[in-house]
Amino acid sequence: xxxxxxxxxxxxxxxxxxxxxxxxxxxxxxxxxxxxxxxxxxxxxxxxxxxxxxxxxxxxxxxxxxxxxxxxxxxxxxxxxxxxxxxxxxxxxxxxxxxxxxxxxxxxxxxxxxxxxxxxxxxxxxxxxx
Amino acid sequence: xxxxxxxxxxxxxxxxxxxxxxxxxxxxxxxxxxxxxxxxxxxxxxxxxxxxxxxxxxxxxxxxxxxxxxxxxxxxxxxxxxxxxxxxxxxxxxxxxxxxxxxxxxxxxxxxxxxxxxxxxxxxxxxxxxxxxxxxxxxxxxxxxxxxxxxxxxxxxxxxxxxxxxxxxxxxxxxxxxxxxxxxxxxxxxxxxxxxxxxxxxxxxxxxxxxxxxxxxxxxxxxxxxxxxxxxxxxxxxxxxxxxxxxxxxxxxxxxxxxxxxxxxxxxxxxxxxxxxxxxxxxxxxxxxxxxxxxxxxxxxxxxxxxxxxxxxxxxxxxxxxxxxxxxxxxxxxxxxxxxxxxxxxxxxxxxxxxxxxxxxxxxxxxxxxxxx
Numbered sequence: 001x002x003x004x005x006x007x008x009x010x011x012x013x014x015x016x017x018x019x020x021x022x023x024x025x026x027x028x029x030x031x032x033x034x035x036x037x038x039x040x041x042x043x044x045x046x047x048x049x050x051x052x053x054x055x056x057x058x059x060x061x062x063x064x065x066x067x068x069x070x071x072x073x074x075x076x077x078x079x080x081x082x083x084x085x086x087x088x089x090x091x092x093x094x095x096x097x098x099x100x101x102x103x104x105x106x107x108x109x110x111x112x113x114x115x116x117x118x119x120x121x122x123x124x125x126x127x128x129x130x
Numbered sequence: 131x132x133x134x135x136x137x138x139x140x141x142x143x144x145x146x147x148x149x150x151x152x153x154x155x156x157x158x159x160x161x162x163x164x165x166x167x168x169x170x171x172x173x174x175x176x177x178x179x180x181x182x183x184x185x186x187x188x189x190x191x192x193x194x195x196x197x198x199x200x201x202x203x204x205x206x207x208x209x210x211x212x213x214x215x216x217x218x219x220x221x222x223x224x225x226x227x228x229x230x231x232x233x234x235x236x237x238x239x240x241x242x243x244x245x246x247x248x249x250x251x252x253x254x255x256x257x258x259x260x261x262x263x264x265x266x267x268x269x270x271x272x273x274x275x276x277x278x279x280x281x282x283x284x285x286x287x288x289x290x291x292x293x294x295x296x297x298x299x300x301x302x303x304x305x306x307x308x309x310x311x312x313x314x315x316x317x318x319x320x321x322x323x324x325x326x327x328x329x330x331x332x333x334x335x336x337x338x339x340x341x342x343x344x345x346x347x348x349x350x351x352x353x354x355x356x357x358x359x360x361x362x363x364x365x366x367x368x369x370x371x372x373x374x375x376x377x378x379x380x381x382x383x384x385x386x387x388x389x390x391x392x393x394x395x396x397x398x399x400x401x402x403x404x405x406x407x408x409x410x411x412x413x414x415x416x417x418x419x420x421x422x423x424x425x426x427x428x429x430x431x432x433x434x435x436x437x438x439x440x441x442x443x444x445x446x447x448x449x450x451x452x453x454x455x456x457x458x459x460x461x462x463x464x465x466x467x468x469x470x471x472x473x474x475x476x477x478x479x480x481x482x483x484x485x486x487x488x489x490x491x492x493x494x495x496x497x498x499x500x501x502x503x
Contacts, residue, residue, distance in 0.1 A: 035156075035364070036173045038453040039432055039460075057482070059432055061172040061453050062364050064482075 002027060003094050007110050008119035009070035014094065017110055022071050025098040026058065026089065029123050035060040037086040042078045042100055049073065051109050055100060058089070071109045073102030144189035145281050145342040153360055161254030161379075163190040166362040175365035176455040179328050180496075182357035183287035185349050186366060188327075188334070189342060192256030192277040196247040200269030205247050208266055208405060209239060210388065212398040216241040221308050221323055224396050226251075226262055227406030231387045231413060235259050236378055238325065240310060248276070252378045266405060281342035285349060286332030286369075288498075289356040294333050297352055298322060302333060316341070316348045327366060329373025330498055371450050371461065372496035374424055380435050381422060381449040381463050389418045390465065420446065421471040424493035425462050429486035432460040433479040439488075441470035441477040448479055454495060461495050462488075 006014040012030035016023040031037065039059040049055050049069045056067045078100050082088055089097035104110075114122060141164040150157065155166035166187065168175060178184045196205055205213045211224035218241055226234035235255040240248040251259045260275040267273050285294060295303040298313045302322045305311060310323030318341045326332035337345060350358060367377070376382050376391060387410060388397050397410060427433060432453055439446035444467040451462030470477060475490045 035168060036171050038173075039430075041431070059453070061368060061455070062167065064432075064434065 002116040002119055004116045006094065006116065007070070007113035008116065008122075009068065009113055010122060011068045011070070013068060013070050015070050015110065015113065016098075017104075017107075020104050020107075021076065022073060022102045022104050022110070023098050024055075024069055024071075024100050024102065026067070026093055027119070028093050031090045031093045031097070034058060034065060035062060037089045040083050040086045040089070040099070042083060043075050045075050045078060047075045048105075049075070049102070058086075067099065069100075069102065070113055071102060072105040074105075075100055076103050077101040142190070144187055145339040146187040146189065146346055149343050149346055150187065150360075155360070155362060158363070160190070160363055161252075163253055165190060166360070168362040168364045169360045172362070172364035172368060173455045175359060175361040176368050178357065178359045179287045179330055179361060179365060179369055180456060181288065182359075183285060183289040183293055183353055184328075184361035184365065185346065185353065185358055186284040186286065186361050187282075187342075187346065188284050188366075189281040189339070190253035191282050192251040192253055192259065192275065193280045193336070194249040194251060194256075194260055194263055195274045195276045196249065196263075196267070196271055197245060197274075198269075198271040199245055200271045201245050201247055203269055204263075204267035204271040204273075205239060205249070206402065206404060207268070208263060209237075209249075210397040210404055210406065210410070211239065212401040213239055213241070213247070214401065218243055219309055219311055221310055221325065222396075225388065225393075226259060227388070227404075227410075228384055229406060229409060230384075231389075231406040231409030232384045233378065233382045233386055233388075233391070234262050234384060236376065236382060236393075240321075240323070242321075250282075255378060279338070280336050281339040283335045283337070283342065283346055283349070284326055284328075284332060285335065285353075285358075286326045286328040286330050286361075287358075288331060289353075289358075290330075290332045293349070293353050293356050293358065294322070297348060305333075316345055318345070320345075327375055328369035329375065329494065329496055330369070367450075368452050368455055371452055371463070372454055372456055372494065374463070374494040376422070376463070377450060381465075386422070386465070387413055387418075389413055390420055391422045418468055420465050421468050422449065422463055422465050423471045423490045424495060425464055425477075425488045426491050427460045427462075427479075427486060427488050428476065429488075431479075431481045431484070431486045433462050433464075433481060433486065433488060437482075438480040439464050439466060439477055440480070440485075441466055441475070443467040443469035446470070446477070456496050464488075466490070 291303040320337040446466035
């Protein structure tokens, strides 16, 4: 299930807000679609991104997918544990499998993201259209 | 995250399509066929084949049947390997080559009897291969596209022989590598060969399409004690790449010759004339401009099909690349200038704009330990 306290993007990333820091990861639906993740490419600390910028890539055995940040900010931490053991993104996408933390440039962008309920609806719609 | 591509509307399905859905397979479009890419997961399925036994639906493969008094001469002309050396009940790896000596397709030639051959070709190449065979086979020979009459199930892994000996009558587990025989599988007649595309011991079962589901269900049930699992094309790809078996459309195509693809062993220059021979002879004399080699990454990253390669002696291209489940690291195949193809040579791969170092290594990446009897 998608945790209620997170904000979701249609590109299947989530953001957890803690003061002025946003933690970003991919959703459980995303990790299932990708299959077993074997490789992560994440940015350096200090890198500044605008909302919707590509901030890295995630690779399963079969495919490469780009990662997009739903919010703007400066990278303050990356999940080195996930780089070493990408499988934790499959095992715990909303917890230990987080990807990066950003110091947010603004608190305005989060409001435009989806709630857990709306994201669920969106995924259902996307699956139907296949 | 960007969503993976979805399948187009009109695709072909094998007789096992409904069963794949029931088993929870993730289905993808593969050369016009809706095929299972994975069930439980590529890594788990890969491991099952290396350690136990995996079951694959490869019914999409094409079968061309040659019959008539001139069929030996026709297959000899169409393929570079020496069909004259095949005994009844034996098959070998070969190819169709163009006049330029490049691959129309790679394939297996089965000798069923004198004047009766079956050629097993890549699914998406079947119409092209059939037309090619028809227009280039001379004499009293009939060439048929029998693909609709055959389903194909691969049973692969160290425990495949034990499983097959329990369900087939007569037992095919004494077959030599690349041997085959007719046998009854769950009471229905089938052709079973000791072949595969995984680098592991295994069998392939050619059978009537209407027996495919019953047989696959039987294999799942009777293979439970062996730890048998259904496997998709995802694991098939990682398994074949570890064993350095080439994939048409990735590693070889109609621009690549057997010399370049390190498949010179399928070319028997002394057997007499065959399609493409002249060009191969010329290339042998002039020298091969590029070679297909195995590589490992020095820098982080997975180099995938189509990524540019840069060497001190000119440019090349990555033809296959993945994360090797057995080795736990990225591996791949690349076509590199011959001067840059020696073991240990370092080169760069352009991974989506980032230059990453790689090194030519010995292949295969994985070789099974043969049992000492």
